Amino acid sequence: MGENLVLLDGFLGRDAQCTEFGEKDNRRLVANLNLATSKVVNGERYTEWHRIVVFSKLGTKMSNALQELYKKGKQVAVKGELRTRAWKQDCSDCGKPQDRWSTEVHVTGFDGTRIRLLGSAPKQPEPPITESDIPPEVKASDADQQARPYDDPKLDNPISEKPAGSKKGKGK
Numbered sequence: 001m002g003e004n005l006v007l008l009d010g011f012l013g014r015d016a017q018c019t020e021f022g023e024k025d026n027r028r029l030v031a032n033l034n035l036a037t038s039k040v041v042n043g044e045r046y047t048e049w050h051r052i053v054v055f056s057k058l059g060t061k062m063s064n065a066l067q068e069l070y071k072k073g074k075q076v077a078v079k080g081e082l083r084t085r086a087w088k089q090d091c092s093d094c095g096k097p098q099d100r101w102s103t104e105v106h107v108t109g110f111d112g113t114r115i116r117l118l119g120s121a122p123k124q125p126e127p128p129i130t131e132s133d134i135p136p137e138v139k140a141s142d143a144d145q146q147a148r149p150y151d152d153p154k155l156d157n158p159i160s161e162k163p164a165g166s167k168k169g170k171g172k
Contacts, residue, residue, distance in 0.1 A: 004081040006105050008050055009118065010037035013134055016070040020058055027058035031066045034134060035076060049134065052078055054107040054115055075118040080107040 013034035022028040033052040038045055056063040070076070083106045088097040107114045 006078070006080050006082055008035055008037055008052075008078045008105065010035040010050070010076065010078075012036075012070060012072055012074050012076055013049065014072045016054075016066050018063075018067050022058075029056045029058045029063040029066065030054065031056070031070065033070060033076070035078065036133075047133075050078075051102060051104040052080070052107065052115070053083075053104045069117060077116050077118050078105060078107060079114045080105040082106075 013036050017032040019030050019032075020027055021030060031054040033054065035050045035052050036047050037050065038047040040046075054066060056066060082103060084101055084103045086099060086101045089100045090096065091098050
């Protein structure tokens with residue numbers, strides 16, 4: 001049996017996007033974060049963008065921290081698991097349904113150890129992250145997320161998920 005574990009350390013590309021959902025007595029908060037990790041190879045900087053989805057019970061200290069403290073430029077450490085979701089969306093050009101997918105790092109049971117602030121934006125030599133630095137596919141994925149309900153990770157029957165790594169038909 002294997003373990004699905006992802007550890008990331010990077011900088012937030014924008015403020016946490018928080019949404020409330022759930023029943024009246026069991027309200028939850030989901031926060032979407034865009035995390036940039038980068039490295040320098042032969043003097044050239046390479047940046048990867050990661051979509052982080054954090055689930056928390058509403059009204060806790062941690063859900064309040066997500067809304068108030070997780071801001072653009074903050075350095076964050078994340079411990080979660082990879083999830084790849086799939087859905088159909090009508091093509092804007094031809095109107096036919098197309099398969100779409102998004103690979104995310106899910107953080108559940110948010111208690112301050114699975115995601116935490118490490119510091120603030122670096123002083124130099126890295127330039128600040130701007131809206132134009134976020135790749136179009138990340139922006140498009142964000143728009144798709146806001147248009148559909150979120151899966152509750154506690155449910156046995158999520159909307160639609162594929163195991164990480166099973167991206168059939170994805171071409172570059």
